[in-house]
């Protein structure tokens with residue numbers, strides 16, 4: 001059975017209301033990046049192929065359906081496997097699943113995160129409608145759901161490698177399994193290459209294990225695998241699609257890879273990752289749009305602080321660069337000190353790429369009463385959002 005066929009069958013079962021409760025669901029994190037989406041689809045498909053103990057797992061993408069098209073890399077990867085948006089499930093569908101579940105809590109698996117994310121999932125959990133039963137993740141352990149089984153949490157480049165490794169063990173006695181499922185391996189290769197910049201960054205033991213096995217499986221498959229023979233081209237095509245923001249508003253740029261957290265003192269903090277420089281943003285959107293979008297983003301999502309973690313390679317010198325940028329409104333002593341509180345760990349300075357483009361826009365925003373926008377060059381380029389979130393959380397919760 002192909003992944004597409006699994007999703008078609010799942011649609012049918014749901015439409016006929018013949019899925020038995022408790023419903024089993026798997027979801028990735030709220031950024032809904034390629035790693036989260038492929039990890040959840042793979043987790044669902046692989047669980048279904050195990051004889052026991054699971055039946056059918058519904059993979060949910062933790063964003064509104066309308067925002068999916070902003071992730072052009074994922075759309076592209078899935079399309080090459082004939083998986084279209086109508087076969088996928090989003091936050092709106094999650095609400096329906098909870099509603100059809102009656103009084104029985106759903107069994108929820110988390111991949112690519114280990115604490116609940118997003119308003120809908122948190123709400124249903126607070127209402128007693130969610131049991132977290134499994135976790136496979138590569139973020140810092142939040143020490144929640146200690147009874148989950150599996151509960152695999154360790155660092156590595158791509159979470160998809162952990163999902164693969166977990167099921168590889170479980171399918172050990174079925175040596176034909178992976179060779180009959182090369183299509184899934186083609187899907188898993190996407191996030192591995194994207195998250196490790198074609199196996200050059202952040203590679204750890206599970207990623208090495210995965211790539212070795214993927215090559216082994218794909219090279220032995222009857223059809224010569226396009227993914228392996230042209231691994232670099234496959235990576236470049238996905239990377240180009242990921243960076244393609246043609247037709248995007250600044251709001252879309254912020255929504256493309258967006259995570260919202262509620263910190264211990266009740267603050268709602270969003271971290272939006274963008275694969276472009278702030279210089280690019282301020283060159284592509286007017287100062288009025290920048291200002292209005294920042295302000296509207298806070299209001300619409302009831303956010304107290306918006307952090308933008310931008311990362312990109314400078315064309316002129318091939319230098320990988322990270323920026324730490326944040327926006328809030330009104331008076332807030334903690335936020336006013338945020339840069340100095342995190343600078344030990346992130347190593348911030350003012351040496352911004354494209355400073356002459358950036359300064360007029362940030363001055364424009366900051367001239368508006370109560371608007372605060374701070375932008376720094378982050379010398380510690382090793383700290384991606386995975387590290388930035390716990391650092392900011394720790395200083396704000398102190």
Ligand code: ATP
Pocket residue numbers: 031033194195196197201202273274309311320384385386387
């Ligand atoms: P999260 O787990 O919360 O999604 P993250 O750790 O993936 O966060 P981001 O700030 O979104 O963090 O950055 C990840 C992106 O940065 C990846 O797509 C990766 O390809 C890229 N990246 C990380 N380090 C490097 C590097 N040294 N050179 C080039 N690209 C890098």
Ligand code: MG
Pocket residue numbers: 031033035
């Ligand atoms: Mg990520």
